[in-house]
Amino acid sequence: MNFIVIKRNNVFKWVVVIFIITSAIIWYSFQAKALTVFQADKTNYREIHMVTGEFATKTAEGKEIEAYRWDPGTIVLRKDEKVHLKIFGVNGQEHPFYIEGTDIQGTVQKGKETTIPLQFNKTGTYRLICITHPDAEHNGPMIAYIVVID
Numbered sequence: 416m417n418f419i420v421i422k423r424n425n426v427f428k429w430v431v432v433i434f435i436i437t438s439a440i441i442w443y444s445f446q447a448k449a450l451t452v453f454q455a456d457k458t459n460y461r462e463i464h465m466v467t468g469e470f471a472t473k474t475a476e477g478k479e480i481e482a483y484r485w486d487p488g489t490i491v492l493r494k495d496e497k498v499h500l501k502i503f504g505v506n507g508q509e510h511p512f513y514i515e516g517t518d519i520q521g522t523v524q525k526g527k528e529t530t531i532p533l534q535f536n537k538t539g540t541y542r543l544i545c546i547t548h549p550d551a552e553h554n555g556p557m558i559a560y561i562v563v564i565d
């Protein structure tokens with residue numbers, strides 16, 4: 416018959432071995448968890464929310480002036496980051512838009528949310544322009560700036 420004999424002077428060695436194994440398991444579990452969170456961030460789209468707004472007032476002469484706006488007017492993305500830009504139409508019936516330097520285009524309608532998938536592989540500033548309200552002469556400028564950084 417074979418017995419596992421733990422000699423008294425070996426007890427300290429066993430404690431050290433068990434301590435190292437336990438530490439390794441805890442460290443590995445923590446690493447695995449951290450990695451999962453990182454991967455989730457990589458595959459999920461980050462959501463950025465925007466609305467269409469309107470500034471309206473009267474001048475001293477009683478003339479009504481107004482400007483439609485994307486709000487917020489500037490958003491920041493990382494290069495290659497996957498983002499869903501969700502724009503909800505509040506003011507104005509309809510805002511047909513395009514993003515300069517891309518083939519992205521669409522329309523935001525009152526009471527509806529438009530989702531625009533974004534992913535830029537080049538840094539720079541891209542303008543989201545409403546075709547109906549591109550400048551002050553057309554109740555704008557309804558332009559938002561998409562800033563893509565490294």
Ligand SMILES: [Cu+2]
Pocket residue numbers: 483507509510511545546547548557
């Ligand atoms: Cu507009």
